[in-house]
Structure formats: C-alpha cells, structure tokens
Amino acid sequence: xxxxxxxxxxxxxxxxxxxxxxxxxxxxxxxxxxxxxxxxxxxxxxxxxxxxxxxxxxxxxxxxxxxxxxxxxxxxxxxxxxxxxxxxxxxxxxxxxxxxxxxxxxxxxxxxxxxxxxxxxxxxxxxxxxxxxxxxxxxxxxxxxxxxxxxxxxxxxxxxxxxxxxxxxxxxxxxxxxxxxxxxxxxxxxxxxxxxxxxxxxxxxxxxxxxxxxxxxxxxxxxxxxxxxxxxxxxxxxxxxxxxxxxxxxxxxxxxxxxxxxxxxxxxxxxxxxxxxxxxxxxxxxxxxxxxxxxxxxxxxxxxxxxxxxxxxxxxxxxxxxxxxxxxxxxxxxxxxxxxxxxxx
Amino acid sequence: xxxxxxxxxxxxxxxxxxxxxxxxxxxxxxxxxxxxxxxxxxxxxxxxxxxxxxxxxxxxxxxxxxxxxxxxxxxxxxxxxxxxxxxxxxxxxxxxxxxxxxxxxxxxxxxxxxxxxxxxxxxxxxxxxxxxxxxxxxxxxxxxxxxxxxxxxxxxxxxxxxxxxxxxxxxxxxxxxxxxxxxxxxxxxxxxxxxxxxxxxxxxxxxxxxxxxxxxxxxxxxxxxxxxxxxxxxxxxxxxxxxxxxxxxxxxxxxxxxxxxxxxxxxxxxxxxxxxxxxxxxxxxxxxxxxxxxxxxxxxxxxxxxxxxxxxxxxxxxxxxxxxxxxxxxxxxxxxxxxxxxxxx
DNA sequence: CTGATAAGCCGAACCGGTTAAGTAACGAAG
DNA sequence: CTTCGTTACTTAACCGGTTCGGCTTATCAG
Numbered sequence: 001x002x003x004x005x006x007x008x009x010x011x012x013x014x015x016x017x018x019x020x021x022x023x024x025x026x027x028x029x030x031x032x033x034x035x036x037x038x039x040x041x042x043x044x045x046x047x048x049x050x051x052x053x054x055x056x057x058x059x060x061x062x063x064x065x066x067x068x069x070x071x072x073x074x075x076x077x078x079x080x081x082x083x084x085x086x087x088x089x090x091x092x093x094x095x096x097x098x099x100x101x102x103x104x105x106x107x108x109x110x111x112x113x114x115x116x117x118x119x120x121x122x123x124x125x126x127x128x129x130x131x132x133x134x135x136x137x138x139x140x141x142x143x144x145x146x147x148x149x150x151x152x153x154x155x156x157x158x159x160x161x162x163x164x165x166x167x168x169x170x171x172x173x174x175x176x177x178x179x180x181x182x183x184x185x186x187x188x189x190x191x192x193x194x195x196x197x198x199x200x201x202x203x204x205x206x207x208x209x210x211x212x213x214x215x216x217x218x219x220x221x222x223x224x225x226x227x228x229x230x231x232x233x234x235x236x237x238x239x240x241x242x243x244x245x246x247x248x249x250x251x252x253x254x255x256x257x258x259x260x261x262x263x264x265x266x267x268x269x270x271x272x273x274x275x276x277x278x279x280x281x282x283x284x285x286x287x288x289x290x291x292x293x294x295x296x297x298x299x300x301x302x303x304x305x306x307x308x309x310x311x312x313x314x315x316x317x318x319x320x321x322x323x324x325x326x327x328x329x330x331x332x333x334x335x336x337x338x339x340x341x342x343x344x345x
Numbered sequence: 346x347x348x349x350x351x352x353x354x355x356x357x358x359x360x361x362x363x364x365x366x367x368x369x370x371x372x373x374x375x376x377x378x379x380x381x382x383x384x385x386x387x388x389x390x391x392x393x394x395x396x397x398x399x400x401x402x403x404x405x406x407x408x409x410x411x412x413x414x415x416x417x418x419x420x421x422x423x424x425x426x427x428x429x430x431x432x433x434x435x436x437x438x439x440x441x442x443x444x445x446x447x448x449x450x451x452x453x454x455x456x457x458x459x460x461x462x463x464x465x466x467x468x469x470x471x472x473x474x475x476x477x478x479x480x481x482x483x484x485x486x487x488x489x490x491x492x493x494x495x496x497x498x499x500x501x502x503x504x505x506x507x508x509x510x511x512x513x514x515x516x517x518x519x520x521x522x523x524x525x526x527x528x529x530x531x532x533x534x535x536x537x538x539x540x541x542x543x544x545x546x547x548x549x550x551x552x553x554x555x556x557x558x559x560x561x562x563x564x565x566x567x568x569x570x571x572x573x574x575x576x577x578x579x580x581x582x583x584x585x586x587x588x589x590x591x592x593x594x595x596x597x598x599x600x601x602x603x604x605x606x607x608x609x610x611x612x613x614x615x616x617x618x619x620x621x622x623x624x625x626x627x628x629x630x631x632x633x634x635x636x637x638x639x640x641x642x643x644x645x646x647x648x649x650x651x652x653x654x655x656x657x658x659x660x661x662x663x664x665x666x667x668x669x670x671x672x673x674x675x676x677x678x679x680x681x682x683x684x685x686x687x688x689x690x
Numbered sequence: 691c692t693g694a695t696a697a698g699c700c701g702a703a704c705c706g707g708t709t710a711a712g713t714a715a716c717g718a719a720g
Numbered sequence: 721c722t723t724c725g726t727t728a729c730t731t732a733a734c735c736g737g738t739t740c741g742g743c744t745t746a747t748c749a750g
Binding site for chain 3: 721722723724725726727728729730731732733734735736737738739740741742743744745746747748749750
C-alpha cells in the first residue's frame with residue numbers, strides 16, 4: 001500500500017509541493033537540477049499520481065469512453081468488436097490512459113451514458129461507433145461539448161472528427177470481382193438499414209449493379225448469424241450465382257445454409273464476405289472477403305481522439321479501403337447453370 | 346455543461362454542505378424533511394456526483410478492472426470474451442459502476458497494471474481471468490490488498506474468492522456421450538497447458554479415458570484457430586473416430602480441416618466443442634458442444650465482486666456445469682470403420 | 691426545575707494533486 | 721546605480737466531495 005504523495009516528495013527534497021508538481025509534469029518553473037532531484041526521489045519512493053486528485057484539479061480523467069449499444073449476444077458473436085477494442089487499447093496504453101467500456105441496450109441508454117459521463121467528468125473523450133443516418137448522438141455530443149471521434153463516413157459525421165474506411169470503393173471492388181468472374185445475378189445480405197455504413201453500401205451497391213448491368217436483390221438483417229442464415233435461404237429462391245454479405249459472421253452462416261441445401265460453393269454459388277476476421281479462413285471452403293485491419297482501425301481512432309484533445313482541427317481521416325482477398329468461395333459460375341436455370345430448392 | 350455541486354444545493358436549501366452530503370448518501374444525521382428537500386433540489390438541478398471528488402475523499406473509484414493478457418488477434422477470434430464482458434457490464438450498470446478494461450501482452454504486464462491500479466486507486470476491485478496453475482497473480486493481489494474475484498476452479502484460487510464451472514463434470518459428460526455412441530479412439534485438442542482450466546480438463550480427460558476404456562491422444566495448442574486446424578490435421582493421422590475440442594473456435598477450424606480431407610462429419614469423425622457460442626450453430630453440420638452461459642457467468646462474477654467489497658467471506662462459488670448439447674456433429678461411428686481400419690489420409 | 695441524552699446541523703479539515711499570483715535573487719541594459 | 725526582465729521558486733486557493741468534532745436545541749427522566 002504505497003501512500004506516497006507529492007507532499008512527501010516535497011519534504012524529502014526540501015522544496016514546495018508546487019515545485020514538485022511542476023517538475024513531475026515536465027513544465028517550466030524549476031531548474032534542471034531540482035527537476036532531476038525530484039524525479040529521482042519520486043522514482044525511489046515509487047510515487048504514482050493519484051488519478052482522482054489529478055482529475056479533480058486538472059479536470060482530466062485520463063480515460064476514454066466507448067459505449068456499445070448492442071446486446072451481449074451480438075457482441076460475442078461479432079469478432080469485430082473485440083479486435084477494435086484491442087486496437088484502441090494498444091494506443092491508450094502508450095499514454096497510460098484507461099478505457100471505460102459500457103455495454104447498453106439501445107441508443108437512448110447510450111445518450112444517457114454520455115450525459116452522465118460528461119456531468120461526472122468521467123471521460124476526456126469518447127469513441128462513437130455504429131454511426132447512423134442522421135445520428136441523434138451527434139447533436140448531443142455537440143451540446144455536451146464532449147470531445148469525440150466518430151467511426152464512420154464523413155457524410156454521416158456532420159462535421160465532427162471522424163475516421164472512416166471507403167465502403168463505396170470496397171463495394172465496387174467486390175462487385176467488379178464477381179462481375180469479372182461472369183456472375184450476373186447477385187444477392188446482397190446487408191446489415192440494418194439504419195446503420196450509416198450499411199446505407200452507404202446500399203447506395204454503392206445499387207450504382208455498381210447498374211453500371212455493371214447486373215440483376216440484384218438486397219435483404220437487410222440485424223447482422224446476426226441467425227438473420228444471415230434466414231436471409232440466405234430466402235434469396236436463394238431467386239437463384240443468384242453470387243451472394244455478397246455485409247459481415248463475415250453472416251457469410252459463414254450463409255455458407256452452412258448453402259451446403260445444407262446440397263449446393264456447392266463456389267461451383268453453384270459464389271460467396272463474398274465483409275470484415276475479414278479469422279472466421280473467413282477457417283471454413284471449408286475459405287471465404288473471399290473484403291479485408292479490413294480492425295485492430296489498426298481501432299488504434300487509429302484513438303490516436304485521432306488524442307489529436308482532438310490536443311486541439312487538432314476536426315478533419316475527416318480516411319483510414320483505409322478494405323481490400324478484396326479472393327479465396328476459395330468465389331469462382332466462375334458453373335457452366336451448367338446459365339443454359340438451364342433449374343430450380344434448386 | 347452542468348456544473349452543479351453540492352455547495353450550490355446547500356446554498357439553495359439553506360443548509361451546510363455536510364448536511365447535503367449526508368442527505369444524498371442516505372446516511373443518518375439529517376431529518377427526513379431536510380433530506381427530502383435536498384433530494385428534491387438535487388433532482389431539480391440534475392446534480393450528478395463528481396466521481397473524482399468522491400473518489401478522492403471516500404477512496405472509492407466505482408470502477409472494476411479487467412485485464413486481458415491476450416493479443417488483440419486472439420480476443421477478436423474468441424467469441425468468449427465479448428460475451429463475458431457484456432455479462433459483467435450488465436451488473437455493473439445496475440450499480441452505476443464503470444469497467445476499466447485493459448488489454449496487455451503478457452502476465453508481467455498484467456501484474457504491472459494491477460500494481461498501477463492499486464497505487465492510483467483507480468479501481469475498487471478486479472476480475473481475474475485465465476487462471477494459471479500456481480498463478481503468480483494471486484500473491485501479488487494478496488500483497489496489494491486489491492479485492493478480486495478469480496474466474497476458475499477453487500483448486501487454483503488458493504483461497505481467494507472465485508467463481509467456477511465444473512469442467513471435470515463437463516468432460517465426463519462429453520466422454521460418456523462419445524463412448525455411449527460407440528467411439529473408442531478419441532483425440533483431444535486442448536488449450537495451453539499452463540491454463541488452470543486446461544490442466545483440470547487434462548486430469549479429467551485422462552481419468553475418464555481410463556474409466557471408459559478408451560484410447561486417447563491429447564494435443565495442446567494456444568487456443569487459436571490456426572493451431573486448432575494444425576492439431577486436427579496431426580491427430581487425424583491416428584484415425585480417431587471422435588475429437589473433443591477445448592473451445593469452439595478450434596472445433597470450427599477442425600471441422601473445415603476434416604471436410605477438406607474429404608472426411609464426413611459425423612459419419613467418419615464425431616466432433617465435440619467446448620464453449621457453445623453461435624459458431625456451433627452456424628456450421629454445417631452443427632456442432633455438438635458443452636454449452637456455457639458465458640454472459641451469465643460474467644454477470645455472476647461481478648455480483649461476487651460486489652459481495653466481496655461488501656465484506657463477504659471468500660467462498661468459492663460454483664456457477665454451473667456446462668451442459669452437453671448434442672447436435673449433428675456427433676453420431677455412432679460408421680459401421681465400415683471398425684471392421685476395416687483403412688488409412689484415410 | 692435541572693441535568694443528561696440525543697438528534698440535527700454547522701464549520702472546517704481533509705483527500706492529493708494543479709495552478710495563479712506573489713516574491714526573492716540575479717544579470718543585463720540604460 | 722537604478723530599472724527591468726528572467727528564473728526559480730513559495731504560497732495559497734481551488735477542484736467537489738466526505739467526515740468528524742462540536743454547538744444548538746428539543747426531549748425526557750429524576
């Protein structure tokens with residue numbers, strides 16, 4: 001139980017408490033000699049700043065907040081989040097910041113959490129994920145004056161600092177890939193339409209479908225494995241030769257559905273996943289996917305939040321464009337299919 | 346920016362700051378009338394306690410800590426963690442406690458984090474996962490006097506409060522299941538041997554194998570999908586008719602390996618997974634698994650930590666025994682196999 | 691009517707830092 | 721030699737709560 005305070009350090013060094021504070025915080029106002037002495041004594045006594053005291057006077061909590069408005073169920077299903085959190089952490093650790101993580105039921109509860117954190121001064125800034133179209137969190141964060149970095153397209157961020165990946169380009173890459181393989185009938189299993197990124201993909205999908213002269217159908221889901229499986233079963237009735245998924249969890253679930261119907265991947269159906277987690281590499285066949293460095297993404301986002309706190313201008317920052325990684329699940333459609341479109345289900 | 350303090354409330358109520366504090370904290374020392382008035386005014390002004398100030402004077406941080414000594418990669422692969430964290434959160438939210446989450450590289454860094462948290466008084470208690478055999482964290486936590494609840498078997502907890510699930514019983518259930526189906530040659534793809542729970546399963550596996558007169562082989566891995574796939578490939582050389590996995594991620598990876606070798610599940614090989622996440626239900630065939638309410642587990646652990654802070658005796662608490670859920674991946678061995686043990690690979 | 695007891699409240703110290711304002715010493719410029 | 725500006729500190733207020741000793745006042749037994 002080390003109860004070492006700066007008062008103790010001051011006593012031992014024969015200087016005032018204030019001087020010790022200046023020395024420890026690397027601020028001007030003390031001579032190099034004194035600073036060195038203070039640092040040495042602090043190290044000897046294994047002094048650690050009391051975060052509460054520092055937070056109280058300096059109005060800094062050295063904590064970032066992250067609220068996830070998802071069910072624990074979804075969170076454990078989706079490999080995405082833990083990787084993202086891990087990336088965030090890696091940067092926080094460098095600054096010895098902590099992450100306050102809160103899992104809530106819905107957007108309302110998320111807003112309440114922001115209000116509470118702002119009032120309590122529990123966090124210095126927040127990372128906002130799952131951006132919506134016309135997101136209600138943006139005006140609230142503005143009003144609270146809570147520093148934030150949004151994870152999503154600048155078109156959704158309404159001027160707040162954001163980090164994004166180019167979903168439009170990725171969608172184009174996916175459709176050009178399947179089109180170049182000779183596919184004409186495409187199905188898309190999408191996430192919830194209220195999610196901004198899904199909305200952007202919706203636009204990109206429609207435009208690319210027209211440009212490439214494809215026929216297409218889109219089914220929106222809640223991103224869960226069960227919904228992905230159900231949607232796959234539905235769209236298969238339309239005999240698409242390729243299915244593009246908005247996440248990899250649904251793609252894996254879809255693969256099982258296809259196999260259970262005795263269809264072959266990729267001979268009968270080509271599958272393309274989004275968010276290239278390990279899942280895509282442990283199935284048989286392995287899944288072609290739009291690959292995404294989720295860990296790096298999280299790291300970049302927290303770096304940006306530090307920048308914002310340091311007073312940087314809120315410019316949108318493109319982190320990357322998901323890269324298409326072709327694997328076993330995509331190939332030319334089987335030649336038998338185009339001539340005789342026999343019902344399979 | 347609400348800057349409402351108890352001083353303001355005191356002014357408006359015409360009482361002293363101290364009285365307000367007593368009233369708000371539901372402590373004796375104020376009359377019912379005054380208390381009611383204070384509470385009303387506090388509600389009107391939307392007063393929220395400043396956590397830093399409270400922490401500084403009351404030496405409580407209203408935060409629990411959780412350190413995960415895993416790579417971001419593993420964390421995003423393993424569905425387990427996010428579900429566990431979600432469960433922890435659900436209980437913390439009820440007490441308006443926060444969770445400080447830290448992802449570190451190894452046990453050494455984890456110990457450093459505990460020391461730092463203890464010195465800074467950043468957390469009121471910690472939840473310790475991935476218990477080891479002779480875990481070095483236990484003496485450190487004892488010395489630091491940091492309240493903790495360990496997630497793991499009492500045999501590993503050395504007297505500290507713990508919450509556990511009965512892995513021995515679960516392992517028995519798994520082996521009795523495959524034995525009753527008529528399997529004789531079993532392989533086990535286990536986690537890292539230094540993990541306490543893996544060690545316990547090792548013991549249970551060996552004993553059950555002898556009791557049921559099975560032949561068996563065990564391969565330890567790092568719990569990753571890649572290692573699970575590699576180990577599966579290896580053990581298949583010994584022609585087991587059933588494989589039992591220590592987590593579901595490796596089981597899914599193993600399934601793909603089996604399928605890639607043109608073996609059928611369950612006809613040629615029966616598979617049993619541990620930790621029944623969604624993964625087990627989205628494969629084809631679906632996986633028989635030892636099912637585990639990970640979310641509830643997390644919730645129970647944090648409830649115990651609250652109990653410990655309230656002064657409860659550190660009794661081990663059995664949360665549950667994983668239940669075997671038979672699905673498509675387990676069945677009687679194909680009759681052709683026992684008579685003519687033809688090499689398959 | 692007196693003295694003891696307790697409830698209700700006040701004032702102030704305290705937690706452990708940060709930081710604005712003030713001061714003493716010193717060197718350079720006028 | 722005075723004046724001004726730095727540098728290197730000290731002092732003390734402050735952040736927003738909690739908590740403890742002590743002061744009033746009401747209650748009640750004797």
